[in-house]
Amino acid sequence: MSVISEENVRGGSVFKDISADDEDGQPTEIESLCMNCYLNGTTRLLLTRIPFFREIIVSSFHCGNCAWSNTEIQSAGRIQEQGVCYTLTVKTKQDLNREVVKADSATTRIPELDFEVPPFTQKGSLSTIEGLLDRAIAGLEQDQPVRREADPDVAEKIDGFIQKLKKLKEVEDEFTLVIEDPSGNSFVENPVAPQKDEALTVSHFKRTAQQDMQLGLRADDDLDEEPAVNDLETMRNEVLVFNTNCPECSAPASTNMKLVQIPHFKEVIIMATNCDSCGHRTNEVKSGGATEEFGTKISLHVTDASDMTRDVLKSETCSIIIPELEFELGMAALGGKFTTLEGLLKDVKDLIVSKNPFICGDSSSEDRVQKLREFGEKIDKIILGEMDVHVILDDSAGNSYMQNVYAPDPDPEMTIEKYTRSFEQNEDLGLNDMKTEGYQEEN
The missing domain is CATH 2.20.25.420 (ZPR1, zinc finger domain)
Structure with a gap:
């Protein structure tokens, strides 16, 4: 970057936003060698910033001797921590005008045509969706005259595929464009930014060892993947x-x-x-683990409203029992939840009282509605600490939990009992038919 003057550096950031009114955003010109005729041409460098993205370097070369020209872009930042994948559903011709930064490490795919441009086969470019299609068409047409002489059948098939690419520019049917870049330095414009673009999905991913080697982040002889413990640490x-x-x-x-x-x-x-x-x-x-060897029954004596702040993990295989209300909720009713005791009781009330189909419409009766309302009022009293009850979590898989506020010391108001599952409970969990040893077919 020695071509950048010291005055520009002292004057602030060398990266300027693209603007038609900005007279200072002039490119830097460098005399450089033409790789076509080996005489000197001119390279123009423009350091610019793309809104809602990052800084890039746009370079353009032109040779006045042989008229050869070339344009490409490079990221002015570092390789990102994660790769990025842009999935755009092109629905209208306006979508073809979206600005696209395609790094040389990016893979471009059009699933509807089973078409893919592999990474490092094209230089990075600053273009539009239509420009990407034109570039792909030009690349396929480049060697067609030679193919027509050497292999007419292949040339004819490529001509047919080129027509399919050209037809995409008419947007008669919507299609999908996927740009996947392990360096994280590619970009597809969101015309409604900072609002969400319904047609554009952006996802990030962790690079593989092969992608790290392609980007020069890992030695070519280092083929070992990172240990599984690192993947687990990443998930945490x-x-x-x-x-x-x-x-x-x-x-x-x-x-x-x-x-x-x-x-x-x-x-x-x-x-x-x-x-x-x-x-x-x-x-x-x-x-996050396996089914425990024993079932677990957790019983909490609710004596105060402060008990409502205890963390509760209720797995899908856990039943809820309140003996004082003669109430029991089956294991699959509320699904798995990580909440507080207050949140769990409110979910029980909503399920029994608010969302119960038997208290609305022709199926309801005044007596049933009154009983369910009284049940809801009792739940409210428990939440306010006005009713002394026991809340029992019975999980045959042993994967439920209630916070011990005295931990690591025992909780005087809570008991945890381990028990051996019955045959019926193992049947409900699908364990009776599960065989993990000696399952190979005997000869």
């Missing part, structure tokens, strides 16, 4: 996001997943889904 320190479908409207949605260590217990996986289309939100908790 970050929220993983993967694509799914909304359980209510089946629209594309994202699910966040986090591995959490519960003190004095074990690791659990918390999953949360939020649908932008219908607003449906759901969360659930799954055990």
Whole structure:
């Protein structure tokens, strides 16, 4: 970067935003060798900043002797900690005008045509979606005259594929463009930024050992993947996001997943889904370990409203029992939850009272409605600490938990009992038919 003057450095950042009114954003010109005719040409460097992205270097070479020219871009920053994948659904011709920064390490795919441009086969470019298509078409057309002489059948098939690429520019049918860059330095414009772009999905991923070697971050002879413990540590320190479908409207949605260590217990996986289309939100908790050898029954004597702040992990296989109310809720009713005791009791009340189909419409009776309302009032008294009850979590898989506020000392108001599962409980968990030893077929 010795071509950048000292005055520019002293004057502030050398990276300027692209603007038609900015007279200072002039490119730097350098005399350089033309790789086509080996005479001197001119390279122009423009250090610029792309809104909502980062700084890049745009270079353009032109030779006045042979008229050869070339344009490419380079990231002015470091390789990012994670790779990035942009998935754009092109629906209108306006989408073809979206600005695209494609690094040379990026892979470009169009799944509908089973078309892929591998990494490091093209120089980095600052273009548009239409420009990427034109570049792919030009690359395929380059050697067509030679192919028509050497192998007419192959040339004819490539001509047909070129027509398919050209037809994409008409956007008669929507198609998908995927740009996957392990360096994290590629970019697809969001025209409604900072708002969410419904047609564009951005996801990040951890690079593989081969991708690190391609980027020069790892020696070529270092073929060993990082130990599994590092992958587990990564899961503990970050929220993983993967694509799914909304359980209510089946629209594309994202699910966040986090591995959490519960003190004095074990690791659990918390999953949360939020649908932008219908607003449906759901969360659930799954055990991060295996089914325990024994079942667990946790009994808490609720004596004060402060007990409502205890953390509770209720797995999908856990039943809830309140003997004083003669109440028992089966193991699959509320699903897996990581909440407080107050939150768990409110979920029980909502399920029994608010969302119960037997208290609305023609199926309801005044007597049943009155009993359920009284049950809801008793739950409210328990939450306020006005009612002395026992809350029992009975988990045959042993994967539920209630916070001991006296830990590591025993809790005088809570008892934890381990028990051997019955045949029926093993049957419900699918353990009777599970065989993990000696399952190879005998000769």
